[in-house]
Amino acid sequence: MEQVLKRHRSIWFFLKATLGGIIKNIYGFECEPADPGKGPYLILANHNTDLDPALIALSFPDHMYFVASEHVFRKGFVSWLLKYFFAPISRTKGTTDATAALSVIRTIRQKSNVCLFAEGNRSFNGVTGPIFPATGKLAKATGASLVTYRFEGGYLTLPRWAHSIRKGRMIGRLVHVYTPEELKAMTPEEVNRHIREDIAEDAFDRQCMQPHPLRYRGKGLAEGLENALYFCPKCGKPGTLHSKDDLFFCDCGMSVRYTETGFFEGEDVPFSTVRDWDTWQNGRLKEYIDSLGDDEIAFSDENVKLIGVELGHKSRPLETGKLFITRTVIGVGSHSFPLEKVVSMGLMGTYKMMFSVEGVSYELRTAKNMYCGRKYLTFFQTLYPDRL
Known part of the structure; x- marks a missing residue:
């Protein structure tokens, strides 16, 4: 065990020393040196970019382990390298993973630090999402200090829906650092409240607080927005929105320009931010759901792979066909699953989805062209808001 920990720490500090400056330059990242005190500790942070773990590593003086989505363990040799050098803790998206929680507690009790992203997902709209309800209970159960950490500017640097970095x-x-004694005096709900307050971030409010909004320069600034926004506010239809360069437009003629500050511009702009558009979209989705019959298809996409995820991080392709969702089922081709039996659902990146039914996990992955996985996720969450 000591040799394994020594290996993990050695590669950790080597990569910080050799790649830290490059990563900071790519993301325009600045960090205040963190002083969390004596470990072990549990770090909880908001989540915006794929390299958030590396960015947190650059902020802290000590080695730590990260909780990672289960799908990174199914990438062959790359997964072997990750496990050998970093040993991330696996958590399956689209499930309530008690095994991951136990692994976090065990790792901390072995005097190692652990970091996890409390939302479990990157933000699509620039606002920190809800945290898992059991997070406060987990923080108390570790018996360690709780450290909260917040990224600012990450959403506009690499929006989850985007194809490129800015x-x-x-x-x-x-x-904040909460001592074990302070955590003992709180209820899990109180711990959750402190976490939510500490990691809360609104990319657009942050811009409005600046004397002059910061600019995030890049190419194809609007490209990929249809991965987040799928209802047009002018015609009210889903699936008619497209992006090219810095333009986001609908088949009905509605068109806006996404600027370097992250705000929309143009004639008759319906909303100035992705956040506000998304808020309207949530209401429109509820109206749309209410208008559907139980067996009427709400959304569908062709050429989607259904994959069974087995023990030992093994994948088994089941079928490639049309993905569809109704008020009662989600399915691909001849396979269908009652939504009432879906425990929870999650997204990996922009379109890969995972969900769990009666203890079995499944992944949805495009076979050809990318599709908007978020519309399926928000459809499910609107029907079942208590199933994160």
Whole structure:
């Protein structure tokens, strides 16, 4: 065990020393040196970019382990490298993973630090999402200090829906350190409240607080927006929105320009931000759901792979066909699953989806062209808001 920990720490500090400056330059990242005190500790942070773990590593003096989505363990040799050098803790998206929680507790009790992203997902709209309800209970169960950490500017640097990174400014800072004694005096709900307050971030409110909004420069700034926004506010239809360069437009003629500051511009702009558009979209989705019959298809996409995820991080292709969702089922081709039996659902990246039915996990992956996986996720969450 000591030799394994020594290996993990050695590669950790080697990569920080050799790649840290490059990563900071790519993301325009600035971090305040974090002083969490004596470990072990549990770090909880908001989540915006694929390299958030590396950015947190650059902020803290000590080695730590990260909780990672289960799908990174199904990438062959790459997964072997990750496990050998970093040993991330696996958590399956689209499930309530008690095994991951136990692994976090065990790792911390072995005097190692652990970091997890409390939302479990990157933000699509620039606002920090809800945290898992059991997070506060987990923080108390570790018996360690709880450290909260917040990224600012990460969403506009690399929006989850986008195809490319933008060069601007991103900051990371430690927000608060809660001692084990302080955690003992709180209920799990109180711990959750502190976590939510500490990691809360609104990319657009942050821009409005600046004397002059920061610019995030890049190419194809609007490309991929249809991965987040799928209802047109002018015609009210889903699936008619497209993007090219910095333009986002609908078949009905509605068109806006996504600017370097992250705001929309143009004639008759319906909303100034992705956040506001998304808020309207949530209401429109509820109306749309209410208008559907139980067996009427709400959304569908062709050429989607249904994959069974087995023990030992093994994948088994089941079928490639049309993905569809109704008020009662989600399915691919001849396979269908009652939504009432879906425990929870999650997204990996922009379109890969995972869900669990009666203890069995499934992945949905495009066979050809990318599709908007978020519309299926928000459809499910609107029907079953208590199933994160």
